[in-house]
Amino acid sequence: MSGINDFVVKFATVNGSGSASANGIFAKTLFRMGIPVSPKNIFPSNIQGLPTWYEVRVSEAGYLARRDGIDLMVAMNPQSYKEDLAEIVPGGWLLYDSTLPRIWPRADITVLGVPIAEMCARKWSDPRQRQLFKNMVYVGALTALLDMDLKVLETTIGDQLKGKEKLVAANMEAVALGRDYAAQHFQCPLPIHLRHAEGAKGKILVSGNDAAGLGAIYAGATVCAWYPITPSTSLAEAYEKYAKRMRVAKDGRRLYGIVQAEDELAAIGVAIGGGWNGARSFTATSGPGISLMSEFLGLAYFAEVPVVLFNIQRGGPSTGMPTRTQQSDITICAYASHGDTKHVLLFPKDPTECFSLGAEAFDLAERLQTPVMVMSDLDIGMNDWVTDPFAWDDSKVHDRGKVLDAEQLEGFKEATGSDWGRYQDIDGDGIPYRTLPGTHPTKGAFFTRGTSHDENARYTEDGHIHARVIDRIRRKFDTAATLVPKPEITIRDKGGKTGLIYFGATTPAVHEALDLLERDGVQVNALRIRAFPFTREVLSFCAMHDRIFVVEQNRDAQMRSLLMTEGNVPGTKLIPALNYDGMPMTAAFVRGAVLKELKPAQVAAE
């Protein structure tokens, strides 16, 4: 199955040993050779000393989901030798540091011993260098084994180490050590190897968190409040990185404010305060943070304050698996907080959409005057993806929603025929007009509160008024369903009755699986959800199909529940396809889940 430009390499190393940057250089070099790659970092919740892995799938065909079955294992960590060995496919290869030679109990693979530590000890005297350059020695061996382009590798290292030319030379010496050894001792290149390709041309290699931080910059966000939590931390850091580059005035003054808050409660509180005061504001967090922010989200929902929240989902429940991926916050985010609450959710499929939907989230939040959550996850957020470049239309006007300035307040009655009231539904779309503090000396002031209020923002304990107001907020949700991004629909079988619904990071696995299924003689129509509330298109897709697989990464089929409760889709026709082990989904899993239902005999035979 594997072959040229089609295989999986896995690096098993010790975290804190400097392997991450060497592995990153390896993946980037392949990307720059034009080859679609998908590196996945499988790391421990730890700083130093524990096993960590870096899986790189190479696919000229452009299939970028994780794939089980390792063709080449770079086993640099004795702690995990046993499980690393077991993961290699029959006929695969294992490269290891043979300074201390060992016998590997598998006859069906080829072992490639490179005495890396010994070579480094001979070459360098400084213990730190001896350690760090080990990583570049195995990359060097791979250049020969996999026929990597040395020139591309050198420029990649050069870009990584800008301004440290000496270090580039030293790294290339390490590469040469490994390369020469491999060339002398092994049959190079291996049957699995690389060649220049076109698939990654024109693409960029970037993580979703980096993209989302940039999206917030382009959206014009000026207030960012966050509390460190894996895997969302790098989003706030990306925002700051880009803000320092693009948001500092000539006099050195910053056109943004970032608060690393004392906890998640404060982080969302700061963002809500900024949103209330007319600045585009956001926070980034993950599951435990959502739990903590829930009370405030209810306030923003009921008091109708715009705010954007990036949820980089990880493995739950509780502290769960902080460094593994899941899509298990759908339910809690859709209904975060006590009482009748409902929130707008967006589901980006890759870093490109983290940028575009991330920016759009701010428009929606201000248009709808409510929290909008961007539901990314660890896989999209922290891994580098080969993805379409970011695009921005300069003619686009940011939608700041219904905010009245002093003049509009003066002329409000004349223009609308009604007096202004903070929660009056003038336009019949459920969205009232808001004012910002300090706008007008005598008009437009109101009291924002989480207690029940009437259309003029006055406290009320009148149940009829309360019901009227929360009904109007629910109607606003109907408006939301007309404004949020529409789904992506792929019809493979016109008039076919079998469908598949998916969203977010499982996209590459699903696309690949649909191709595989087609080869199995199974054609499935597919719909990628991009937002909640569900748009008309989602519901009609459900109506048009009799049997719909719902692919998600959680135990309880949360998106399926949402389709049932919010879309009135009968549960009998929604078949859950669930993976929740924390690893990015594979096409084999999706194919298996579909075939198990449609062709059980074939699955049994396989």
Next chain:
Amino acid sequence: MSYISKPVAHHPQLPRNALGLTRRDYEGSMSTLCAGCGHDSITAAIIEACFEMDLPAHRIAKVSGIGCSSKAPTYFMNRSHGFNSVHGRMPSVTTGAAIANRDLVYIGVSGDGDTASIGLGQFCHAVRRRLNMTYIVMNNGCYGLTKGQFSATNDKTSPSKKGEANPFDAIDLCQLAIQLGAGFVARSFSGDKNQLTPLIQAAISYNGFAFLDVISPCVTFNNHATSTKSYEYVRAHNLASENHLDYVEPKEEITVDYAEGTTADIELHDGSRLILNKLDSQHDPRDADAALMAIRTNAAKGAVATGLLYIDPEQQDMHDILATDKRPLNALPMTELCPGSNALDGINARLR
């Protein structure tokens, strides 16, 4: 708790300030607190302070948490925007609001439960961030809205109305604020309007975090003979006279003669001046250690040291620390905030 608006009509000859506004223009809706509640006196002092300072009410943002105290912003300045947030979280909401618009005056109203218990963490971090705001705690030592449970500021020596002893030591918010680096820390008493009003004015003028702990008796649950937060007790044990403050607005001339050696004259950022009279020789309020000492030694004697306890006239506020633009961030045009497609091409190129 219900909403009762006040009649708009008022006497035509009410005195007007420099903006042509009367005190009535700084009022809010009718208070629904218990008759005699200390909080209403503090509300009145806030109205008086803002009226006298000629502050445009619409340039003030009122923020609060949850509790009797946090309802109070409804009862002053109807022309200001207000935000009654969630319990103990007023500091974070104010932080965000202040980042978004540095030009407004932020008056935060909180209670002892809201600040010393559920919101203690947020309070500490608002101080640490040097948030430019006036933070008023209406401190009555109990939870009023839930019928009189002890709060964390209730003195250990002060039993409940029913006679139950309070087993825990009190948290002294002024000491805490000084230790955390608040630049302006004062304590006052709702029953002493002459002391309270200039303190509020000075706090509003102060550039940085100004904290005011105002003892404000709860007439319903904590005003009994054995309470240390009752009107009677505080009147009898208030050491206000030792440390009286005159607030002099920037535009005013100082007309009173002060005897030499009895005053300290502190000028604030906005040009206003604080004249401290009868300065206790042991306690210069520019000295944090002396301030802590004064609070603690008086408390040990059962006395309540009130007045301006500590001030650092030079403190930087959050915007200085964050180096934010001089213009309010919420007023920056998108053309300055969104880098556009050319810049994006450069970013894409770097990611190739």
